[in-house]
Every structure is written in structure tokens, then in C-alpha cells.
Amino acid sequence: MRLKKVHVQNYRSIIDSEKFEVEGNKTIFVGPNEAGKTALLQAMQHLNPPKGIKPLNALRDYPRAHYNKITSGHVNPADVRVVEAEFELDAEDREYLPDGMKDANYSLWRNLDNSTGHSLIGAPAKIRYKDLEKDLIRLAAHADKQFTQSEGETEQSPTNRLKAVTDGWHEYVSIQGEKAQALLAWLDTVFPLIDEDNEKEEARFDSLKVEIKIGDERNIAVQALRKRVPVFVLFSNYFRVRPVIHLNQLATRIANGTLDDERYDYGNVCLLNLLGFDAKALSEMGATSEPDANDREALEAFREKLDERQYQLNAAEVSLTEEIRSVWNPDESRGEAAKLRLRADGQYLKVTVEDDLGVEVELDQRSEGFQWLVSFFIVFFAEAQGEHKNAVLLLDEPGMSLHALKQREFRNTITRLADGNQTLYTTHSPFLVGPDELDLVRVVEMNRREEGTKVHTSVIANDPAALLPLQEALGYDLAQSLFTQKQNLVLEGLTDYWYFEAVSELLRASKDANFNEKIALVPANTAGKVVYFATILHSQGFKVAALLDSDSAGDQAAKQDTLVHILGNKRILRTKDYLQDEIKTAEIEDLLRDTLIGVAKSEFGWDVSDIAAKQPKRPLVNIFESEVEEFSKYLLAKAFVRWSRDNESSDLSKRELEQWKKLIAAVNGALK
Template sequence: MRIRKVRVQNYRSIIDSGEFDLDSDKTIMVGPNEAGKTALLQAIQHLNPPENIKKLNPLRDFPRAQYSKIKLGHVDPSKVRVVEAEFELDDHDREFLPEGMKDANYVLWRNLDNSTGNRLSNAPAKPTFSDIEKDLKRLASHIETRFVPTEENETESPTSQLSEITDGWPPNEIIEGQKSESLLNWLESIFNLVDEDDHKQEERFDRLKYEISISTLRNKAVHYLRERVPTFVLFSNYFRVRPLIHLNQLASRIANGSLDDERYDYGNVCLLNLLGFDAKELSDMGRAPEPDASDPEALDAFRAQLDERQYLLNSAEVNLTREIRSVWNPDENKGEAAKLRLRADGQYLKVTVEDDLGVEVELDQRSEGFQWLVSFFVVFFAEAEGDHKNAILLLDEPGQSLHALKQREFRKTISRLAANNQTIYTTHSPFLVGPDELDSVRVVEMESRETGTKVHTSVTANDPAALLPLQEALGYDLAQSLFTQKQNLILEGLTDYWYVDAVAALLRDSGEAKLNDKIALVPANTAGKVIYFATILHAQGFKVAALLDSDSAGEQAAKQETLIHTLGKKNILRTKDFLRNPIKSSEIEDMLRETLVRIAKSQLGWDIEKTATEQPARSVVSIFEKEITDFSKYRLAKAFLQWSRDHTSSELTTDERDQWKSIISTINNCIK
């Protein structure tokens, strides 16, 4: 079960965030300081928080400027919704759901008084009396003709029984609870009177039985799903693992319930959990008396006990070292070798780091970023195998103390975590936002305290500071590609980059075609800027090609003498040259024409299928622009990106695959 979309209201700086969707693996919340990113994560956690999290408090959590409304009794906290989310169910969740509800989603919310509510969406609605009244009366009339009074029921015909049950019910009365039970009992009592040869009445009986049961089925389903909601774990301050742990003292604090969970002890307890020991067990091992040398069995048992401790310590340090090195990469950082050592010495458990000379140094003598990384892995691995397995992770500004390039490596770690634990994290670091992850970004901003925190599902904001991390991320990646890749394909814009990258990945995975891995894709922002990028890259001695649309802007750029002189005609590629069917003023979207029309209809509600079929020679973008009021090339490309993650190249049309295989082959040949 993973969150599909969420909305936060009436929480601290958030008046109404607006509903925004979340990716099934990871979602990145970017925005400036004081925009409300942390508040968003805190509110989302209250959907299903761990037991030790403080509950919502109207005094602390309701928007301060409006608190007087609660004090004066104008607002009831039990009716103030703070957070609501719709969850997409996995196969295990759906196994329990009855037929007719297998495609449902689950909605959960929490109110300011900490009460919760839930329901199913995309499921049959609870029927009202008016929905079933006619069928009830027709069924009653049918069985009335087959009813034979007896001494026991001569005054209670099925029709009169039904009238007695439904007496006084208004048309909008929802059929649930006792009403549902009474009608089901009535249906059971008249079952034998339904003519089994009358298929119409048989179907009516079955339909009524199902519709009357919907409320009960829905209630059972939401009760079951409520128990399966993942725990939301917010890491706003990663707990540090200390370099020296006194085992007996820690065991005593655990025993008497005086743990300092907020700071010192939490990371240490996680480390012990990761090792498979508790503090008392390790402490007892450290003070066990030497066995009598004359008792070989006791001596062997004592040695086995100590060996087991050391082997477990060694196993943990190997696994942690492997993970840390995946981010820290000591080969590029002499003096910052990431070989973790765990040593049990009497009552002390020591955490040290072995440098490249083989010298062991206490963890707290390493850099702040290294300490943070070690603590993060210890805490996460311990939690992921414990109460928080399959949890949804909320990471607030992860990796702040890491160097910029370490943050880029840590981004891969977050992706790895998100494969099993849906992850939402906030950042204003451009190095924690990949240029290929912009469709996972949600921009958070707060224009004023009156409007509060807002979340944008597209890369847009009124405050330029909100978009700064994205601009910096793109700028850094572009700079890297400009001066490190010897083979470059220049594209008109970001959406072109997404289409080429996504389709190339689909064809590569299917084995149909492979874009040379050494070719960097460089978005120029507009067709007019392609010439500048081409000139700079060519001047560096790099091999360059450009892919241009065949609209007016692309035509103008393709005819520039400087571009032709720089690249040569064969390295200026045009979308129109690869289309199986000619399209006037074609753009890159026309190379995925049928698929985009289908995706736009199913995911965005943009239906141009009829026009696109009737006008095959017209650019699909021009059709969208004409018929869809809020059309956005960005939203269309983003929808395709999301689609490509869960589908294969076989779901493209034959013409689309052939067109893209042709263009990939041409690109590879142009930039050798």
C-alpha cells in the first residue's frame, strides 16, 4: 500500500496545501527556507505515526492566526481535517477485497482532535432506498403470486413484511447497519419463493442481495485496510551513533525506562538491534567469569559465546562498510577511508574507523558528514528490519552535512531505499535532485502567511527561490555534460530530453535498440539556443549532433548558416525525416503520437482521439493546443515519463518503435 495523493490543511503554516500526487517510489519536495516543507512532512506523518509521536494539539498545531476561532467555539477540532491521503493498493491488499471492489483505492484522514476516518474510493457507493426501492417492490410482487398463506403466516405476506421493514424510510436513506441486516433477512426468508426458471427475477434477487450488502462489505474492507496502513517514519534529526557505548549503563537505562530517545541512546540501541544483541546480553558477555580450565565443555561454551559476539560484530561492520563506501568512495578521498570497526572490550562497545594507514580512530573524530552517514545507515537498517519494515519514509533535509558530491551519491542510496519503502524527502540542495528526476519534484512555496504553504505538482512557482534548487541541478548537470562528454546530442528543450531518454530506455530494456551510453543529451531550452550550445561544444573538439522539430522554430534554427557550417547537414536531424506518415510542422511528440493520445486521455483526461484520427497529417501538439484549454507540453511529457516506468516498448505502436529505432541508429552513426 502506497500513497497516491495527499492534501494537508489547517496545520501550522499550511492553510490548504492543495491536493498533490506522490510517486510510488520517491517524491522530492523542494522550496526555500520557511516555505513549510517540514510542516508538510510532520502533518503527513500523523496519518499513521509510530506510537511515541506526540499527538496533534490544537494549541500548537492549528494555524496560530486562526486559533481564536477554536477558543470561541466557532471551530470544532473534531471537524477540522488536517491531512487526507488516498492510497493505491497492492496485490496483497486487494486479495481481501470482495468482487466489484478489487479496483478500489483507500482514503484515510486525521482530524485536529486526533480522530481518524476512512473510506473506499473508486468502489460501488452505498445504495440509498431510492436505488433499490423499485427492484424490491417488483421482487415482492413476483413472490406474492407464489406465496401460500399458512396458519403461521397468513397475516404476514412478503409484501407486508417488506412494507413493515421500510416504513418511513425517505428516498435518500442509506442502506447500512440494521437496515441492511433487516433487508438481507427478508431476502433470505423469501428465497424459496423466487421462481428458479425466471432468470430475470433470479438476477434481480442476486443484484439486490449484493447492493444491500455493499455497506457491510465496504465497512469490512476499510477495517481490514486500516490495519495494513504503513507506519510513517519521519527522520527530521538523524540520531547519532556514539563512538563509545557503556553497555551496563545502557542496559540499566533500558531496564528502568530512562532512555534518552531524543538524543544519545536511540542510535546506540539501533546499533545493538542491528547486531542482534540487546545491551544486557552484550554486557553479561563482557563480564562473564573465566571458566575452570579443568572443565573443557565450559571452556568451549565460553569461547563460543565470545566468538559469536565477535563474528556478529564483524558481519555488521562488513555490511555497514559496504554501504558507506557506496556513497563515500574512499578511492577518491584519501584520508577519509570508510572501513568501520566495531569492538567489544569488557563493558564498552567501541565504534572506530580504520584509515588508509590501518590506524583506528574513534568515530567522533571523523568528519561531520561521515558521522551522519554512518548513523543514518545504522538507524535505517535497524528500523527497516523492525517495527518500520515496509514503512513510508519521510526524510527532512537528508545529507545536509555531506559534501555536494557525496550528496549526489547519496541520491542513489535514497532511490535504493525507495524501492522497498516509499520515500518523501525535502531538500533545497541541487545535488539531491537529479536532472532525470524532475517529474518526481513537487515545489513548495509560501507567498504570504495569509495563503500559507502551497504545493505545486508542476515545476512552477511564483517565488523564484522555490525553483532555485532545480535550476542549479540542471545547470550543474549541463555544465558536467558540456565539458566531460565527448559525444553530445543537443535537443530543443527539457521535454525533448525526457522523451529521448525514456524511449531509449524502453528500447534498450527490450533489446530492440541501444543509444550509445557515451552520448550526452543536452537540452538547450529553445530551438534558438541550439546554435550557441553547438558552437561551444564544437569549439571544445567534441562531436555534436542536434535534433530539431519541424515546426517554424525548428525550421528557422535548422537553416542557420552558422549551425550548418558547425555541424554539417548530416548532423542536423529533423523529426519529419523519421516519421512513417508525413505530418505538417511535426514535433518530437508526433513520434509517439498514438501513445501520447492514449496516455493523455487515461491519465490527464485530455481526449483528442477523434480529432487526431480524423486529421492524421496535423501535428498532435497543435491539436492539443486547440482543443485542451489547460494543455501543457510539460504535463504531457511528465505523464509519459510516469507511464514509461511501468510499461514496456511492446506497448508502443509498431510505427512508433520503428521510428525511434531509426532515429537512435542515426544518432549513434552521427556521433561516433
């Protein structure tokens, strides 16, 4: 199962985060200092924490300004919901759901007193007695007629037996457990008395049997799903693997339960777990002297143990070195190296790094960034691929000590790791937010302490500092394209960028059309700014084309003398020119009209299919804006990007496919 939505309340700086969506693989939280990003991750960890995590505590975790509500008794911690999440189920999870509930999702929450609750979302609700009462009475009355004719004992009639079963039940009692079993047993006695030619009563019997079972079926399903909830593992920048570990001292602290705080011992314990050893075993092995040379059997056993230990150390060295080098990319011409070495020597386990000359240097003599990277991979592989396999990883400000370019490489590593472990992380760094990842971003801000931390699913914020990493990420990428890409397509805005990139990837994967990878996509923010971007790029001697919507803003931009002079008419592309149907003021969304109507309905419940069918010449965005009060072009584009990751070009309609093939061919031709 995968985390889908989260809602955090009543936790430290968070009064009510409001419900926000989480991406299937990777989600990025950005925001200024003191916005509550760390608190957000800490609260999420309490959904299903690993062993050893301190439980929620009202004094420590309830918003301090409101703590008097707890002490005065006005608020009961058992009634305070702290974090709630909705999980989307995979095919294996759905095997635990009964028929009629296969499309449901699972919800889990934790309260301030550490109690938990769970439910199914999108499944039939639990049945109450009032929901069945009328049908039960009518079925009993029908059965009474048959019973009277055959038995003649009214005191044991179906109606009287039903009264005995339901005696004392109020109308809101939930039908589950013993109550459900009692009603099912009553139905079994009634079934032979139902006239088989009476289709209405036969259907009533079948319906009652299904409804009575719903409560227990839901209970069984949620209990099974609860066991399948991934563990939420929070990683902190403070975790460190020490260059020298004294095994006997660590084993003693573990045995006595007196481990130092997690900043010191956590990374060391993870290293031992990764190696498949515990501190005590390694310590005892280091303290054991070599057997007498004449005792060949004991000597062979001792040496085999040493060999086994060294083989495990070597295997860990190889896998960790491979992962670290994939991010670190050492420049061997300058003597850089990233070969990790693990050495067991008596009571000491040493972590060293070997340079290109074969010289080993202790880990703590390398840069802070390299130390962090080594520690991260050791903790990750020990936790996420061991006891917490398929965990949800919560990374708090990862890679802060890495150089900016190393952070860009580490961003790709997170993407790769997120394929197996859904990952959520906070960052201030623009280099950990890719320009093509803005749909994965959640903006965290706190404008007023009284309101607390808020999480925005769309890229909006009242505090400009919250958006700074995103602006810097786009600025860096744009700067790179301005000076390195000789061919550039300027688009009106970010959503146009998402649509064009997503569709071009779909068509490239299916070989329906091959958008020239050397062409850079440059979002200009608005149609009015297209001319400025085109002018800058043209002044550098680069080839430039522009894709403009056919609405009024696009018309104004297309008619600007400067733009026409720079690009010429052949490189000013208009969306309406690639549509099979005539839409005079078409926008880029109209090139995906059929798919976006379906995506909007399935994702948000925005159903405009009938109106769009009746008004084929009306722009799709105009229809959405008039029919959907909460419509957002941003949310629609983001939903399409998600859709594109799970679908193929063949899932586009035939006319959409032809329209985009024509557009991509035109762009390639204009910039060849």
C-alpha cells in the same frame, strides 16, 4: 501498497498544500528555507506513525494564526482533517478486495484530534435505502402475487414483511451491518416466490443481493487494508550514533522511560536493535565475571555467549562497512578508510573506524559527513529492515554535511534503498537532484503567510529561490557534458529530453535499437536557444547535432544561418522526417502519438482518441490544447516517463517503434 497522492491541510505553516502526486519509489521536495518542507514531512508521518511519536496537538500543530477558531469553539478538532493519502494497491493487497472492487485504491486520513478514517476509491459507493427502495417494493409486489396464490395469508405477505424490516428507516440510511443482514434474510424468504420465467424479476433479485452486500464488503476490505498501511518513518539529520555508549546508563533510562531527547538516544537504541541486543542484556553480560575455571560447563556457556555477541557485532560491521564504502569510496592511497568496528568492553559499546594501518579511531574524530553517513545507515537498517520493513521513509535534508560529490553518490544510494522502501526527501542541494530526476521533483513554496505552504507537482514556482536547486542541477550536468562529452545532441526543451531518454532506454533494453551512450543529451529550454548551445559546443571542437520540432519555432531555428553553418543540413534533424504519416508541423509528441493518447486517457482522463483518429494529420499537442482545458505538455511527458518505467518497447505501437528506430539511427549516424 504504495503512496500515490497526498493532501495536507491545517498543519502549522500549511493551510492547504493542495493534493499532489507521489512517485512510486522516490520523490524529491525542493524549496527555500521556511517554505514548509519539514512541516510537510512531519504531517505525512502522522498518517501511520511508528510507536513513540507524539500525537497531534491542536495548540502545537494547528496554524497559529487560526487557533482562536479552536478556543472559541467555532472549529472542532475532530472535524479538522490534517493529512489524507491515497494508496495504490499491489496484487497482494487486492486479494482483500471483493469482486467488483478489484481496481479500487485505498484512502486514509487523520484528523486533528488524532482520529482516523479510511475509504475505498474507485469502488462502488455504499448503498443507501433510497437507492434500493423502489426495487424492493417492486420485487415484493411481484412476490405477493405468488404468495397469495399459494398461502393466502396477506398479513405475512412479502410486502408486509418488508415494511416490518424497514420500519423507521429514512431514505439516506446506509445499508450495512444489521440492516444489510435483515434485507438479505428477507430476500431469502422471497426467492422461492419469484417466477423463474420472469427474467426481469430474477435480475432484480440478483442486483439487490449484490448491492445490499456492498457496504459490509467495503467495511471488511478497508479494515484489512488498514493493517497493511506502511509505517511512515521520519529521519532527521540530528540522529547520531555516539562513539561510546554506556550500556548500564542507557538500560536504566530505557527501563525508567527517561530517555534523552531523540537527538542523543535514538541512534544508540537503533544500533542495539540492529545488533539484536538490548542495553540491559549487554550490560548484564559486561557485568558478569568469568566463572570459575573448574566449572567447565558454566565456563563454556559464558564463552559461547561472548562468541555469539562478537559474531553479531562482526556481522553488523561487515554489512555496515559495505554500505558505507559504496557511498564514501575512500581513497586508500591517501590513507582513507571506512572500516567500521564495534567493540563491547565491559559496560561500554564503542564505535570506531579502522584506517589502512589498522589503527582504530573513535567515530566522533571523523568528519561530520562521515559520522552522519554511519548514523544514517545504522538508523535505516535498524528501522526500515526491522519493525518498519517496507516503510515509507521521510528524509529531512539528508546528507547536508556530505561533500557535494559524496552527495551525488548518496543520491544513487537513496535510489537503491527506495526500491524496497518508498522514499520522500527534502533538499536544498543540486547534487541530490539528478538531471534525469526532474520528473520526481515537487516544488514547495510559501509566497504569503496567509496562503501557507503550497506543493507544485509541475516544475513551476513564483519564488525563483524554490527552483534554484533544479537550475543548479541542470547547470552542473550541462557543464559536465559541455567539457567532457565529444558528441552532443541538442534538444529544444526538457520534455524533449525526457521523451528521447525514456524511449532510448526502452529500445536499448529490448535491443531494438542502441542509442550511442557516448552522446550527451542537452536540453536548450527553447528552440530559439538551440543555436547558442550548438555554438558553444562546436567552439570546443565537439560534434553537435540538433533535433528540432517541425512547428514554426523549429522552422525558425532550423533556418538560422549560424546554425546551418555550424552543423550543416545533415545534423539538423526534424521530427516530421521520421514519421510514417504526414504531419507538417509535427512535434516530438507525434513520434509517440498512439501511446501518449492512451497514457493521457488512463492517467488524466484526457480522451482525444476519436478526434485524433479523424484528424491524423493534425499535431497531437494541438489537439490536446484545443480539447483539454488543463492540458500541460509537462504533465504528459512526466506521465510517459512513469509509463516507460513499467513497460517495454513492445508496448509501443508498431509505427512508433519503427519511427524511433529510424530517428535513433539517424542521430547515431550524424554524430559518429
